[in-house]
Amino acid sequence: MRVQTLGAGTPDLAVVACLHGNERCGKTAVERVLAEKPSFSRAVRFVLANEEAIAENVRFIDEDLNRAFPGDPNGKTHESRLAAELLPELDGCGVLDLHSTESQPEPFALVTRLNDRTKRLARATGVGRVVDISYLAGGLIDYVDGVAVECGYRGSERAERNAERVLRNFLGEMDALDTLSDAGSPELYRVFDAVEGANYEFVGENFVRVADGEVFARREDDRANELRADRPFYPVLMSTDGYDEMVGFRAERVGKLSE
Ligand SMILES: [Zn+2]
Structure with a gap:
């Protein structure tokens, strides 16, 4: 796991990429933004989660990390130990968690805890659709106030561009970066x-x-x-x-x- 905190102070905003090792769009988006060496108006923590799975271009090594929370420091699987290491890094943070899928090219957001903070985080992504997926329990966003975004087809350049657009918009709307951004007025769906x-x-x-x-x-x-x-x-x-x-x-x- 790679953790970088940029900007002054204790972060209450975090961006997570590659909970799934074969979904690289979030990693690419973060690298593109950070390559510009932007100056952050508030502290933001960037987490590259499953580096071992990224290296092998697989979703996970032993089990799905996004089903392994809260994890166990002495767990039998790589992802169980990684989950236990990751959660404390996000303590108190509003989280943007970047993914890609096989389902559709347009980005959309997923939430499980629906509250004022997660609604704000979801609107900050700028996407047009938000899905309450609390039906399917156990992912990272069950353990933090956060929003997951499915950025597009896995491995596609469009997913990378979408992830970058979502990330820039999110950092702008959350007052972390001085950049053009737009809070969405998304439709809410419930699984x-x-x-x-x-x-x-x-x-x-x-x-x-x-x-x-x-x-x-x-x-x-x-x-x-x-x-x-x-x-x-x-x-x-x-x-x-x-x-x-x-x-x-x-x-x-x-x-x-x-x-
Ligand atoms: Zn994923």
Whole structure:
């Protein structure tokens, strides 16, 4: 793990990249911003989380770090020990946690603890959509006030550019950097269900409403094996190849985040 604190004082703002070693967009974005040697108006801590997994270009070494919190200093897995080392670095901080996915090119934010601070952090990212994913417990943002951003397709240049834009906007909105920024007025969605199943082709589009009775996934080898909506929903993090045993999540639209 690499930890850098820039700006004067004790940080209450932190940026985390590479909880997943094969999602490099956050690392690239942080490197691009810090390469300019910007002067920070408040202290910000930058954490490059799973360096061992980055070196091997894998999501994790022993287990998913984002499912290993709070971790254990004497844990049996690399990620359990790393989680225990990482959390104290974020103590008291509002956190931006940068990821990438297999699900869609446009960035969107994830929150689990919905409060005034996390709402502000989410708006500071400038993205148009925020998903309350408290349905799926156990990630880093369950243990800190934070927002995770899925920046785009894993390994794509667009995800790197999105991550950089989100990071600059976030630092600007949170008064850490003097830069042009814009607080978003995002739509809030809430995940209410996971769609299990292996080898499905997702035939819908994320954040595009699936109507009651509509087919949203099928197995290529078996036309009878289609998944049909039993109520309208919005697909979130749904993809053909993103998960081994799951298509993704069903969400409902709540309204504007600020309401
Ligand atoms: Zn990730």
